[in-house]
Amino acid sequence: MKKVTLNDIAKKVGVSKTLVSLVVNGKARGYGISGQTCDKVMAAVRAYGYNPNQTARSLRTGMSNTLGLIVSDISNNFYASLARQLEDLAWELGYNMIIGSTDESVGKELKLLEIFRNRQVDGIILSSSQQNPTELENLVKSGFPLVLIDRYFPTVPIPSAVVNNKVGGELLAQHLLNQGFRNPVVLSLTPSYISSVAERVEGFVSVFENAAIHTEVHNIPFLCLVDMVEDFFTTRLHDKNMPDAVFAVNNNLATATLRACHVHNIVIPKDIALVCFDELPYFDFSKPSITSIRQPVAELCSVAFSLLQGQITNNGETKPGHVEMMPVELLVRESSTQISDNNGWRSP
Amino acid sequence: MKKVTLNDIAKKVGVSKTLVSLVVNGKARGYGISGQTCDKVMAAVRAYGYNPNQTARSLRTGMSNTLGLIVSDISNNFYASLARQLEDLAWELGYNMIIGSTDESVGKELKLLEIFRNRQVDGIILSSSQQNPTELENLVKSGFPLVLIDRYFPTVPIPSAVVNNKVGGELLAQHLLNQGFRNPVVLSLTPSYISSVAERVEGFVSVFENAAIHTEVHNIPFLCLVDMVEDFFTTRLHDKNMPDAVFAVNNNLATATLRACHVHNIVIPKDIALVCFDELPYFDFSKPSITSIRQPVAELCSVAFSLLQGQITNNGETKPGHVEMMPVELLVRESSTQISDNNGWRSP
DNA sequence: CTGAAAGCGCTTACAG
């Protein structure tokens, strides 16, 4: 089952490969190729089911019409949403997406970066787990189209699309303060240097600090998140050292916290308040509903995508250090509000 | 910033491209190339940071080390999980994954199939939205490695990895019957011919039919699912024609149903029971917890992957019609059990 | 308006 090639078509029609290529690529007009010839060629293309071999085309043109997406875990709801939105944007412009998950491993991230580049992807959108991204900096300097999404490096000039995580943390803290909570704990992630995580924590902690309240920050390793969160509550219950509020810095930690509270019969918000980053589909109807920070996922993706497009087509001025920071939205719900009945949450 | 090529290295070292290629690909041994030569070559490879151009390699070998994954929506929790598991399996064997979402559009599915093939992917894992998959059949006949996942065609011989959806539907129906529910409604999906959906519904309906109970099946269009589910309940409430149980055939419908019930102040399971297919992270701790069918996602993926591998390497006998059907698990929870207190659900 | 030729960067018989 050999595939039909350009050469096959050229022979069948009795013209040159050049001609067929030009017609197939819609450049007939530009070269003044006669309508008749065009029709003959296209008829053969259809008749024999010719499809250009993209690999050959890539090798020749140096463009692959492929974009790489690297995140920590594509099955995480947040990254899955990013992937879908980016895929759609890419599709509009004739790109396909190749994906890779790193599990926060810098080694795997670097490997994926290299592999994707060897595959001649036209650009990469990356949510990096690195701390000192010299390779990334060099990549950008070399002119390779790269944009960071969700996480960036404040001191390293790489085009980035992120949200204002610090303000998100502040909004949650201020809300908890207003509600009268005075003994919060932050459930955060290892590695804790990741900008999104660090800034959420920073914003949160600073607000309480201003109110002369110290916030304990608990870093949970990425890979055994569910168990570690449960252990945290087990220990605290045993030590009779429970916080009155928990800030889960991402959706996975929020879900893990809800599960742990369920296991330990901790009632939200009666026993403890919960606020978190990232909006999950069930947060607005669960009992209790969950106070969260909604990230503007669609905007994040379209900004990231146009930053990448800008680099690929090299249109406009190239600003290597352009960081686009989008606002977030606080959604106050039942999980963090003082309660009004004996069930531990408000009636609907 | 030109990339270093094989030729560059050959020149630097003063040997032929053949030699460098052999060494780089670890075939030095097989061709009895001297250790000295190997070392010299590898030193240069490292010194100049040479990485083989995969596109050129693909064109030459006809293999791309890329696998395609096509599903209806990569942001759906179920497909995102599939993607992640498959990505890991692929990674182990040196493959990368290119993904595409169809939104149940047959046209987009066919386009993606064609594009992926033109990109010389070594194989495709597909959750198809088609009804009459002649193209797929031809593809398989032509020897192209294709395996169906999640959805298959009972009468068309294409290697497939699916779960026993019929039994899943039966288990849920039998459970509801046992609990005393007699007036169920199925919230299903358009297109309703999709095997997974059709078999879930079939299993469910047949059990109630055996008990002389007619089950109404409501097909919800894929794209406006949330609104349509809410409309469904609005209408039924208005008509005072509420079912006593709902079977949501997938995770999105389950979430939409929960949201609609929340909006309409319908209390589960007091006012209505809910059972569904697909396990979501919050189903076991939500209030109420949700009765669901858990699919063996990991097994599904590893079976699909080895079916694909079998075709790619052409090892063992090629059984075009091999359908692997895996068992599912019923998880009985609060959303479908008769209640014991006045809150509408059991206390933890 | 159309074709012959070069070349993208590899791998792989083939020859020695």
Add this chain to the structure above:
DNA sequence: CTGAAAGCGCTTACAG
């Protein structure tokens, strides 16, 4: 043990 040559399937100056 090593190299020259062909060729994967395209695109694109270049020539006419």
